[in-house]
Amino acid sequence: MAKVCVKNIDKILLNIIPIERRFDSEGDLAIDSRVRDMYIKKGYESAPKSREEADARGIKNFNGLMSSFPRINVYTNGKETIVAADITPTRYLIGQAARDIMKQGIYSEEEIQKMIPCMANVSVLTPIKKEGKYYLLSQIKGKAIGSGQILAAPVAGNVDAKYLNAADPLTEALKNECSEEIGMDLSYLNSTSFVCMIDDGAGGRNFASVARNANLQEILNSYESDTKRKLAKNEKLELMALSVLPVAGLALTPLEDGNNGLHHITCYKPTINGLKEVVEDRGVRPYTEAVIEYVADQENVKFLLEKAGF
Numbered sequence: 001m002a003k004v005c006v007k008n009i010d011k012i013l014l015n016i017i018p019i020e021r022r023f024d025s026e027g028d029l030a031i032d033s034r035v036r037d038m039y040i041k042k043g044y045e046s047a048p049k050s051r052e053e054a055d056a057r058g059i060k061n062f063n064g065l066m067s068s069f070p071r072i073n074v075y076t077n078g079k080e081t082i083v084a085a086d087i088t089p090t091r092y093l094i095g096q097a098a099r100d101i102m103k104q105g106i107y108s109e110e111e112i113q114k115m116i117p118c119m120a121n122v123s124v125l126t127p128i129k130k131e132g133k134y135y136l137l138s139q140i141k142g143k144a145i146g147s148g149q150i151l152a153a154p155v156a157g158n159v160d161a162k163y164l165n166a167a168d169p170l171t172e173a174l175k176n177e178c179s180e181e182i183g184m185d186l187s188y189l190n191s192t193s194f195v196c197m198i199d200d201g202a203g204g205r206n207f208a209s210v211a212r213n214a215n216l217q218e219i220l221n222s223y224e225s226d227t228k229r230k231l232a233k234n235e236k237l238e239l240m241a242l243s244v245l246p247v248a249g250l251a252l253t254p255l256e257d258g259n260n261g262l263h264h265i266t267c268y269k270p271t272i273n274g275l276k277e278v279v280e281d282r283g284v285r286p287y288t289e290a291v292i293e294y295v296a297d298q299e300n301v302k303f304l305l306e307k308a309g310f
């Protein structure tokens with residue numbers, strides 16, 4: 001069951017470990033033996049390690065260098081919560097090997113938590129108020145895991161290893177995802193520091209920040225402009241938006257009923273002529289289940305809305 005592992009974080013202290021965490025690493029950087037064996041079984045080590053190598057070999061995807069948290073510690077005195085985490089370069093398909101094992105359905109949740117590599121991810125929770133009600137502006141997943149499902153954030157993604165050289169790796173990664181997914185600079189969302197650590201249900205840990213004073217129409221305008229430009233390159237792509245766009249649509253997620261999917265929610269779907277507003281039922285990502293579990297507590301809702309400037 002996905003969950004918010006740490007809530008209402010005051011500070012995150014990252015310790016950059018400049019050693020690649022490989023499938024065959026030992027000691028403190030070791031990957032669980034079951035994940036290692038699946039990685040080898042699937043032949044992931046022979047996959048291209050860059051876009052250039054993939055193109056040269058005529059292969060669509062590649063095993064890029066992302067990052068993971070080999071160690072995460074949480075400290076609190078009852079008033080302040082600090083997360084201290086080691087973060088190190090890690091190949092994307094190590095996370096995929098863990099997901100391959102999870103799909104088998106033979107391990108308990110407790111066993112899965114022991115074996116996952118804790119791949120590093122970031123997101124921005126974006127509360128908005130529309131017609132007197134509060135929603136989280138969310139994305140419909142596109143060309144990624146969970147395509148077509150709702151993720152309760154408009155922007156989310158992996159922490160590429162290249163950002164580990166930045167002063168604030170998590171924020172740098174989020175800036176890139178914001179530009180790629182909704183065509184907007186992160187500064188427009190005026191996001192806070194990272195306030196929650198979420199089990200994404202796919203072998204990762206996602207640190208979430210909160211957008212402040214988010215303007216729904218401005219975000220929709222930016223996303224519309226970005227997707228119209230992308231779809232205009234080839235009109236046939238419009239029929240395959242889920243498979244070609246990082247974000248296949250935006251949606252308004254009410255803060256309830258997430259564990260059973262989302263019913264009759266407002267979605268904004270891209271077309272070559274602009275966004276089309278529709279009402280649909282959608283399944284949800286484990287991340288979304290975790291967020292809805294979090295906001296079931298009214299104290300957390302109060303914290304979230306205050307952070308967002310309401």
